[in-house]
Every structure is written in C-alpha cells, then in structure tokens.
Amino acid sequence: MREPPGLLDYARRWPLKLWMLLVGLFLYAPLLVLVAMSFNDSRRTTHWRGFTMDWYAKVFEDAELVQSLVNSLSIAAFSTAISLLLGTLAAIALWRFRFPGRMLVDGAFALPIVVPEICMGVAMLIFFARVMPWPAGLPWPLSLGPIVIAHVSFSFPFVAVVVRARLQSFDRAQEEAARDLGAGNWRALWDVVVPHIRPALLAGALLAFTLSLDDFVITFFTAGPDTVTFPVKVYSMVRFSVTPKVNAISTLLLAVTVLLTFLALRLQARAAAERLS
Amino acid sequence: MRDGLDWRTARPGLAGLLGPPLAWFLLFFAVPIAVVWAYSFGTNVGVAGIEISGTFANYARALEPLYLRILAKSLAFAALATLICLLVGFPVALAISFAAPRLKAVLLVGIMLPFWTNLLIRTYALIALLRDEGLINQGLLWAFGWAGFEPLPMMNSNFAVMVGLVYVHLPFTVLPLYAALDRLDRSLLEASLDLGAGHLRTIWYVVLPLASAGIASAVLLTFIPVLGSYLAPDLLGGPDSQMIANVIERQFKRANDWPFGAALAFLLMYVTFIGIALQSAHRRRIDAE
Numbered sequence: 001m002r003e004p005p006g007l008l009d010y011a012r013r014w015p016l017k018l019w020m021l022l023v024g025l026f027l028y029a030p031l032l033v034l035v036a037m038s039f040n041d042s043r044r045t046t047h048w049r050g051f052t053m054d055w056y057a058k059v060f061e062d063a064e065l066v067q068s069l070v071n072s073l074s075i076a077a078f079s080t081a082i083s084l085l086l087g088t089l090a091a092i093a094l095w096r097f098r099f100p101g102r103m104l105v106d107g108a109f110a111l112p113i114v115v116p117e118i119c120m121g122v123a124m125l126i127f128f129a130r131v132m133p134w135p136a137g138l139p140w141p142l143s144l145g146p147i148v149i150a151h152v153s154f155s156f157p158f159v160a161v162v163v164r165a166r167l168q169s170f171d172r173a174q175e176e177a178a179r180d181l182g183a184g185n186w187r188a189l190w191d192v193v194v195p196h197i198r199p200a201l202l203a204g205a206l207l208a209f210t211l212s213l214d215d216f217v218i219t220f221f222t223a224g225p226d227t228v229t230f231p232v233k234v235y236s237m238v239r240f241s242v243t244p245k246v247n248a249i250s251t252l253l254l255a256v257t258v259l260l261t262f263l264a265l266r267l268q269a270r271a272a273a274e275r276l277s
Numbered sequence: 278m279r280d281g282l283d284w285r286t287a288r289p290g291l292a293g294l295l296g297p298p299l300a301w302f303l304l305f306f307a308v309p310i311a312v313v314w315a316y317s318f319g320t321n322v323g324v325a326g327i328e329i330s331g332t333f334a335n336y337a338r339a340l341e342p343l344y345l346r347i348l349a350k351s352l353a354f355a356a357l358a359t360l361i362c363l364l365v366g367f368p369v370a371l372a373i374s375f376a377a378p379r380l381k382a383v384l385l386v387g388i389m390l391p392f393w394t395n396l397l398i399r400t401y402a403l404i405a406l407l408r409d410e411g412l413i414n415q416g417l418l419w420a421f422g423w424a425g426f427e428p429l430p431m432m433n434s435n436f437a438v439m440v441g442l443v444y445v446h447l448p449f450t451v452l453p454l455y456a457a458l459d460r461l462d463r464s465l466l467e468a469s470l471d472l473g474a475g476h477l478r479t480i481w482y483v484v485l486p487l488a489s490a491g492i493a494s495a496v497l498l499t500f501i502p503v504l505g506s507y508l509a510p511d512l513l514g515g516p517d518s519q520m521i522a523n524v525i526e527r528q529f530k531r532a533n534d535w536p537f538g539a540a541l542a543f544l545l546m547y548v549t550f551i552g553i554a555l556q557s558a559h560r561r562r563i564d565a566e
Contacts, residue, residue: 016372020384023369027391027447030402033412037405086298093294097287105299112306116505116549118522119542123309125529126539130327131312153305156298185290214395217507217522221529231397238401238512247405250398261393265386 031254038247055248065233065249072230075144076212079151083208084201086152087159092193094160095167112154113161121221124150128222136224146222147229151212158211159204166200167193199267206264210257310546316539327535335540344524348544351520354435355504358442362450362499363492365443370454371480374461385455392448400508403441407431407513433515441509450499457491458484490563497556501549521545 041052059065094106112120128134128146138145170193178188216231223232230253237246317335319327338344373384391399406412414428431437461484469479485492507522514520521541528538 016368019368020372023365023447024387026444027387030399030406030444031391031394033405034398034402086301089294090298093291093298096294097291099291105295108307109298109302112302114501114549114553115310116501116522116545118505118507118525119310119313119546119549122525122529122538122542123306123313126312126316126535127305127309131308149305152301156301160298185287210393214393216395216397231395234397234401238397238404246401250395250401253395253398257394258390261386261390 034247035251035254038244038251040244040247043244055244056252058245059248059252062245064228068228068230068233071144071227072213074141075147075151075229076209078141078144078148079155079212080205080208082148082152083155083159084205087156087204087208088163088197088201090156090160091163091167091197092189095164109157109160112157117215117217120150120154121218124153124218125221143224143227146224147219147227150218150222151215154215154218155208155211158207162204162207163197163200166197170196199270202267203264206260206267210260213253213256313539313542316536317543319536319539321534321536335537336544338537339540339544344541347519347524348521351504351522352548354438354442354520355500358439358446358503359450359496359499361439361443362447363454363495366447366450366454366495370451370458371484373451373455374458388448388451388455392452396445396508399445400441400512403437403444403513404432407437407440432513433518435514435518437513438510438518438520441513442503442506445506445509446499446503449502450495453491453495453498454488457488457495460491461487490560493556493559497552501552504548505545 036048038055039051039053040048041054042049090109094102094109124146134143134146137143174196175188175192178192179185183191214231216235219229220232220235223229230249234246234249237243315329316327318331318333319329320332320334322328339348369388373381373388376384404411408414409428409430409432411432413431418426418428420426465483465487466479469483470476474482504520505522506520507526510518510520510523511526521544525538525541525545528534528541532538
C-alpha cells in the first residue's frame with residue numbers, strides 16, 4: 001500500500017495533482033499537436049489522413065530552408081566558441097580579483113541578460129548600419145559576422161553566470177598550493193582552475209548554443225537578405241500560411257532542443273555524481 | 278584573500294582576463310545602446326540622414342494619444358500576463374519544490390523543455406490550436422456541431438495574444454519561484470501547520486512573506502520580457518493588439534523613422550531600469566531585516 005502524502009508533500013495532494021496535469025497539458029498539448037500534424041498526410045492541417053514522411057522530404061528539397069539551417073548552425077557554433085571564451089574570462093576575472101569598479105563591471109555584464117530583446121535588436125541594427133557598417137558581399141562565413149557579434153553580446157554574460165556559480169565551489173587553497181609548488185599564475189589557472197570548472201564550461205556552451213539557435217528578434221534586425229537564419233526563414237513562412245512543411249521543420253528543431261536539454265542534464269548529473277564520490 | 282587578489286599585485290593578469298570581455302561589452306553592447314540613446318534625441322534630415330539635435334520631440338510624440346494608448350496597453354498586457362503566470366505558476370513551483378527527489382527532477386525537466394524550445398515554434402504551435410479551423414474549434418464542432426455550433430473566432434484577438442504571452446512566459450515565472458521556494462526553511466512551515474494553521478493560511482502568512490524576494494524576481498523576469506514581446510502580438514494578435522515592440526519594429530523596418538523608434542525603445546529601457554531598481558531596493562530591504 002502506498003503511504004499517504006507527507007505533511008508538505010504537495011505534489012501528491014489531489015488539487016495540486018490536477019493543477020499540474022492541467023498546466024502540463026497547456027504547456028505540451030500545442031507542441032504534441034504540432035508534432036503529430038507534421039506526419040499528417042493532408043495539406044489541410046486539421047484532419048488526420050494517415051501517416052506520411054513527405055513533409056520532411058519537402059523540407060530537405062527546399063534549398064533556401066536548408067541554407068538557413070546551415071547558417072543558423074554555423075552562427076551558433078561561432079557564437080558559442082567566442083561566448084565561451086569571453087564568458088569564462090569575465091567570470092574568472094570577477095572571481096579572482098579585487099579592483100575598483102568591480103561591482104560596476106559585474107552589474108554591467110548582467111545588462112545584456114535583462115535588456116529587452118527588441119531594444120538590443122534595434123541597437124544592433126543601427127550599429128551595423130551607421131557606426132560599423134559590415135562590408136557587403138563578403139564570402140559566406142564572413143557575411144554572418146554581424147549576427148555572430150550580436151549573438152555573442154547577449155550570450156557571453158549567460159556563460160559568465162554559469163561559470164561563476166561553479167567557481168564558488170572552488171577551494172582557493174588548491175590554486176595557492178599549485179603556486180607554492182612553483183606554477184606560475186597562468187599555469188595554476190590552466191591546470192587547477194580550468195579542470196574544476198569544466199562541467200560549467202559544457203553547460204555554458206550548451207546554453208550559448210541554444211540561445212543562438214533560438215534567437216529570432218535580435219537576428220531579425222541584424223540579418224540581411226543573404227544571411228537568413230532558420231527562425232527568420234520560418235517566420236516568413238509562418239506569416240504567409242500554416243503549412244505542414246513548417247510543422248515538419250518545427251518538429252526537427254524541437255527534437256534538437258530536446259536532445260540538447262537532455263545532454264545538458266546528463267552532464268550536470270554526472271558532474272554532481274563526481275562531486276559526491 | 279577571501280575577496281580575491283588585489284589588482285595592484287597582478288595588473289597584467291587582470292588585464293589579460295578582463296580585457297577581452299570588457300572590450301567586447303563596450304564595443305558591441307554599450308556603444309550600440311548608447312547610439313540608440315543618442316538617436317532618441319535626433320531628427321530626420323533628408324532621406325537617410327539623422328542629426329542628433331538634442332530634441333525631446335520624439336519622446337513628446339511617444340506621449341501622443343495614439344502611442345500613449347499602445348504604451349498603456351502594453352503595460353496592462355504585461356501586468357495581466359505576469360499576474361496570470363504567477364497565479365498559474367505558484368502552485369506548480371510549490372508542488373515541484375516539495376516533491377520527492379525523483380519526481381522533482383522529472384517535473385523540472387518538464388518545465389525546462391518548453392523554456393528551451395524556440396519561441397517562434399511555440400507561438401506558431403498555438404496558431405494551429407486557436408485558428409477558426411484549429412483543433413479547439415474542431416473539437417467543439419465535433420461535440421456541439423449538432424446544435425449549430427459556429428467556430429469561435431479566437432485568432433487575431435487580444436485573447437489570443439494573452440494566451441500566447443502566458444504560454445511563452447510561464448516557465449520564466451515558475452523557475453525563479455521554484456528557486457525561492459526550494460530554499461525555504463521547512464521547519465517554519467511545519468511549525469505553522471503543527472500549530473493549527475491550515476495549508477492555505479500557512480501559504481499566505483508564512484510561505485509568501487518568506488519567498489517575497491523570489492516572487493519579486495519572478496515578477497521582474499516575467500514582466501520585462503512580456504512587455505517587450507514582439508512575436509505573440511505580431512503572429513496571434515489583430516490590428517488592435519499591437520504592443521510597443523511592434524511599433525518599434527515598424528519605425529525601423531517600414532516607417533523609417535529611426536529617432537522615434539529609438540525613443541520608444543528607450544522608453545522600454547527606462548521601464549526595465551526602474552523595474553531592476555525596484556527589485557534591488559526590495560531585496561536590500563529584506564536583507565536588512
């Protein structure tokens with residue numbers, strides 16, 4: 001027999017159970033319908049007419065769509081690499097040193113996290129139109145520059161937050177020991193501090209990658225006609241019609257998101273287990 | 278030592294670590310934002326020229342009835358959506374933070390997944406449900422069609438925008454609430470229950486005051502993104518559901534009135550700053566107690 005719920009075990013009381021069920025339905029039903037309809041053998045997206053993979057084939061026949069996906073993945077990769085470097089440096093600097101204006105820098109680095117997306121999009125639009133025009137007609141990866149720059153600007157503070165949290169658990173005595181044993185400052189940093197924050201680096205990288213892949217608003221303002229990203233392309237398709245093709249693309253992107261989230265959680269769980277043992 | 282190395286003893290170290298992120302931040306964040314700020318005091322000259330003339334005309338124009346109404350509406354939408362998110366999300370956060378470890382992990386993933394899912398896809402998914410020939414209307418038609426049921430027009434309305442705003446931002450509310458509730462000292466709750474207070478009374482008089490800092494940050498983390506929402510009003514709303522972000526977008530992409538768009542964007546920034554200031558004041562007051 002199951003025990004009755006504990007005094008504070010709210011998750012097992014029926015009013016809350018019912019509530020959780022409804023909220024879960026609210027959060028997931030639209031997504032599940034979307035996934036189901038992507039396999040629906042009907043142009044009209046409401047009636048179920050049988051299973052098909054045609055829409056997925058159609059997605060891959062659409063050269064523009066595939067190009068936009070390649071753009072998005074490349075932007076996310078570049079942006080992740082740069083954000084990881086900058087975010088880690090910022091986190092270590094703020095953790096390691098006492099200097100005048102530290103609080104100010106700390107607060108400033110939090111700004112890109114809280115500033116509304118639309119404001120940042122506008123800022124990037126003006127910046128690349130008037131202050132630092134990006135040369136037109138550059139060969140492919142270079143033409144993505146403005147979008148990569150914009151993505152790094154809002155991603156690296158997130159990486160810094162994640163790495164900083166991990167640094168809290170670092171025992172400074174370890175670094176001192178390394179220095180006492182003759183390691184230089186940089187050497188101690190690389191050999192002692194960096195291994196400690198490795199799980200945070202992975203988590204930060206996944207975060208930066210997802211943020212970049214998901215961003216629509218800021219990219220919408222920075223993308224040019226030949227640097228269309230995946231969300232921007234999907235947006236223009238959605239504006240015109242609800243087609244099963246959009247369902248198929250969305251399902252693919254959903255699958256990537258689910259995969260990345262589980263990967264991140266897996267890594268976190270493993271890091272936690274290592275800490276315990 | 279606890280507070281870190283003194284910078285004077287390690288100048289090159291600090292410069293090497295802090296230099297690159299700070300330079301990036303200044304050049305690619307602070308400068309662009311500052312330029313928007315400068316433009317908000319500018320005037321259009323000719324076809325493409327903008328002169329920073331120090332005028333307040335753009336802000337004055339934002340206070341004209343037409344735009345003031347959109348601004349007020351955006352604030353009202355954001356307030357209502359935040360309130361609904363809080364009411365819906367609080368019980369969820371409560372249940373998660375007191376769940377057994379295994380269930381807790383599952384529930385947390387359940388909240389995180391939508392949080393990580395592309396905003397555009399989530400908004401689009403709602404269209405398929407809310408359309409006249411969408412799933413909800415199909416279901417109602419199937420159930421009540423015999424009674425001459427007409428599809429409910431749900432899309433392109435303020436209702437659809439509100440559903441979209443709550444749908445998209447609910448995880449933004451639940452996660453900070455959960456973080457706050459998870460840190461609560463449970464013995465205080467148990468004491469309250471032991472002494473005869475009911476669950477609702479305990480939540481109202483013990484949990485809410487203790488978690489007020491977390492609730493404040495949940496409000497802020499929901500309110501600011503909702504206020505600046507672009508996609509939900511754009512894709513789900515009608516001509517009457519424009520929010521401030523849609524007006525800003527129009528100034529830059531179609532109307533080509535950058536100074537006015539910049540002023541509107543900065544109004545949004547000012548609201549953000551006020552929100553952050555209020556929240557940190559609240560936090561300081563709690564810390565002082």
